[in-house]
Every structure is written in structure tokens, then in C-alpha cells.
Amino acid sequence: MEIKVLLCNCKGLCPSFKNTDMNTLPFQLESELEVKYVMLHPMTCGQGGNQALMDVLQSAGEDTYVISAACAPVAQEKLFAKILRTTGFPPDRFIMVDIRGTDNDGILKRLRETIEGLLRRPSPTTAPAA
Ligand code: SF4
Secondary structure: OEEEEEEEOHHHOOHHHOOOOOOOHHHHHHHHOOOOEEEEEOOOOOHHHHHHHHHHHHOOOOOEEEEEEEOOHHHHHHHHHHHHHHHOOOHHHEEEEEOOOOOHHHHHHHHHHHHHHHHOOOOOOOOOOO
């Protein structure tokens, strides 16, 4: 299993992210978590962010999980539904995490819990036991 994280900074304007240091967070997460990489985009739901997300999803292998760390999952579901449809990326490997209203350590904790949950899942490329 490989895990890629796409962090969103909500245009750098959202008060929900006021306690987050987005300059230090990507390295902090890469240092502490079992992830392939962390990518930061200022606005995942904007034109460039959509394209970056599509590139990540289209280049993903069968064992790749993509974590979108951004606003509420219920909002992300609407914002990214078209991209998931267009790319055909399996929704169960696209994990939406709410990173609002906390600080770097809080985001690290949320992502650690999410990743620990993913690592407990059986690998999609592992053949079922006979
Ligand atoms: S994806 Fe969510 S957090 Fe990111 S810019 Fe759009 S509304 Fe803001």
C-alpha cells in the first residue's frame, strides 16, 4: 500500500486554518507518517487544484490510497464527485479528512488515525486466502 496526501490551504484565507502553519506542515507530516509524499495546494477545488488532483488519481497504482486533507468530507464529496467519476478512481481509496479548526499537531493526529485505519485494511492487490 502507498499513501499520498493532498493538503489544501483553502486559498490561505479560511479562518478555520488560522492556527495551521502550512509552510511547516507538509514536512512534519512526511517525517511522522508512513506516506509516499505530501503535496500542498492552495485550493484543491479550484481549476489548478482539480487538475493536480486528477493527475494524482490518474497516476495512482492499484495499491495507492489518496488522502484529501481539506474541508468537511460532506463538502469534499460534492466538490470532487465529478473528478472521481471522470478518472474512475475507486471511491474507497479516496479518503477525505477534515483538517479545519485545529493546528499542525491536531492535523497530524487526524491523519495518523486515518492512516492507521488504512493500514489495517487488507491490500487490494493481495489475493484472497484459498
Ligand atoms: S477543497 Fe475545501 S478546503 Fe480546499 S479550497 Fe475548496 S472549500 Fe477550501
